Amino acid sequence: MTSTEKLGKEHVEHLETAPETEHTGLDENAVRRPKLHALPSYDDKETKRTLRKCDVRLLPVLVLLYILSFLDRSNIGNANIAGLSEDLGLVGNQYNYCLMIFFFPYALLEVPSNMILKLLTPSVWIAILMLCWGTVMTLQGIVQSYQGLLATRFMLGVTEAGFFPASSYLLTTWYCRFELQRRMAVFYAGAAISGAFSGLLSYGIVQMVMLPAHDL
Numbered sequence: 662m663t664s665t666e667k668l669g670k671e672h673v674e675h676l677e678t679a680p681e682t683e684h685t686g687l688d689e690n691a692v693r694r695p696k697l698h699a700l701p702s703y704d705d706k707e708t709k710r711t712l713r714k715c716d717v718r719l720l721p722v723l724v725l726l727y728i729l730s731f732l733d734r735s736n737i738g739n740a741n742i743a744g745l746s747e748d749l750g751l752v753g754n755q756y757n758y759c760l761m762i763f764f765f766p767y768a769l770l771e772v773p774s775n776m777i778l779k780l781l782t783p784s785v786w787i788a789i790l791m792l793c794w795g796t797v798m799t800l801q802g803i804v805q806s807y808q809g810l811l812a813t814r815f816m817l818g819v820t821e822a823g824f825f826p827a828s829s830y831l832l833t834t835w836y837c838r839f840e841l842q843r844r845m846a847v848f849y850a851g852a853a854i855s856g857a858f859s860g861l862l863s864y865g866i867v868q869m870v871m872l873p874a875h876d877l
Contacts, residue, residue: 715835720847723828726791727851730821733798734763737814755807759814766818774823775830783831787824794820 746756801813
């Protein structure tokens with residue numbers, strides 16, 4: 662028997678005689694792993710308290726930001742119902758072009774945005790994106806022409822492209838693999854929540870702006 666075969670036999674015997682599992686304390690179901698590859702043990706109660714702190718401090722902020730970003734991109738439909746096309750003199754397919762141009766930079770710049778995360782932390786990069794898309798949305802409220810709306814919609818796609826991947830990466834740095842699914846589901850639910858309230862919010866704003874004008 663060669664030395665390599667002896668080493669292999671000793672390794673197999675060691676695996677057979679070693680305890681099969683060890684408690685890791687990483688979740689409520691006490692995930693069990695082979696001892697040779699076990700993670701350090703943690704107290705279950707302390708782990709749950711830490712996760713609750715992360716859930717309270719991290720998830721609500723990300724969900725709120727995702728709701729706001731989704732409102733920014735989708736409320737153009739409500740604005741059109743309120744008279745956007747007439748105010749800007751949009752004709753033909755110009756309104757459709759304004760809708761479509763958002764998605765080109767949004768799709769193309771997600772990967773470059775992830776590359777920037779190697780240079781900046783997610784918290785810094787998300788803050789920069791928020792500042793940029795807030796500025797773009799403010800400027801979108803004062804556009805006076807089709808070209809201005811087209812430019813602001815394009816820049817909105819540029820500034821919002823990195824938010825979802827940066828937020829997903831940030832969640833992966835705080836949660837283990839088997840803890841992440843539920844948090845991602847809650848985070849992604851922000852899109853549905855924004856759709857539920859965007860129409861109501863737009864209606865309220867229109868009523869606040871238009872009713873005083875009629876009274877005058």
